[in-house]
Amino acid sequence: MSKITLFTNDYPPHVGGVACYLGSLKSVMSDKMDVIFYEEETPGRLQIIKAMRRVAKKGGEVLVSHIYPFGTLAFFAHVPYSLIFHGMDFDLARRNWWRGLLSRFIIRGAKNVVANSLALAREIADFASIPLPIVASPCVSDEMIRACASFHRVKKTSGPIILLTVGRLVERKGHARVLAAMRNIPSLEYHIVGDGPFRESLEAMVEDSGLKSRVQFFSSISHEELPRYYQNADIFVMPTISSPVDREGFGIVYLEAGLFELPVIASDLPGVDEAVLDQVTGCLVKSDDELSRVLSELAGDSSLREKLGQAGKERARCEFSKEKTFAPLINLWFTD
DSSP: OOOEEEEESOOTTSOSHHHHHHHHHHHHHGGGEEEEEOOSSOOOHHHHHHHHHHHHHTTOEEEEESIIIIIHHHHHHTOOEEEEEOSHHHHHTTSSHHHHHHHHHHHHHOSEEEESSHHHHHHHHHHHTOSOOEEOOOOOOHHHHHHTTTOOOOOOOSSOEEEEEESOOOGGGOHHHHHHHHTTOTTEEEEEEOOOTTHHHHHHHHHHTTOGGGEEEEOSOOTTTHHHHHHHOSEEEEOOOOBTTBOOSSOHHHHHHHHTTOOEEEEOOTTHHHHSOBTTTEEEESSHHHHHHHHHHHHTOHHHHHHHHHHHHHHHHHHOSHHHHTHHHHHHHHOO
């Protein structure tokens, strides 16, 4: 097949799960894929449609990340296209009846549909009445794999147990749930890495709860600095909350934490349960009471933390390299 051309407005140097996913895909595809990245302002629709048609005219295939706007434009450009879904974009594609109707046509018109989790693939198949989409999970980055290569966690015998959350500071990430749970567990400290619109609210919660001496915020942390925060932590926790228009589609940070031998606490949600294996690499919780119980249990049991962390490291390294997770796409496009 001729070259694949990806159309996207979310790509490195942007940060976040989608940008990392697409950057890793480009890395593994190398010169087999071009990227048209609309970093600042998306140009007029006609300009993008013309660009897609130029790709098709040369015998290439259009690949779009996000059904809106790029999937819509590929559909109306009448070119062969493949479509990648990440989670929240699928929810937004169904937010009203007319968008849901158009989304069905766009999905059914795609040559290939790709989802970042099996749970999402099943949702898409049911929604659009199509065969199960191709599943290509997120991967851990080469940089993270190199950073953890010589790392070995030393069993803690004293001092506070450090909780860590890495992610954008938005309500659905579950930081507030962690703050509420740790109030009754004095051995815990909490490191929050990231920034976002929910920071001011979180800082107010910390102040009101009397937790100021036990909670630290770290914003503007580069990807190169991030391994240090994983290395200094004892438990990774991100009990996300789903809403009708937003969700954690998978959660690559759970796997990054595993690379550094951290046991993980996450919400028992579709997609997340593919990144975290309950009682194997971490613990999936269904309620605030369960979150408090699991935090207390892990804080008091270093052997259990070690067991879950070791399993998480092995799974992340063996099953979530870019070559492994994107193999279905390589086989689809470039295997005779």
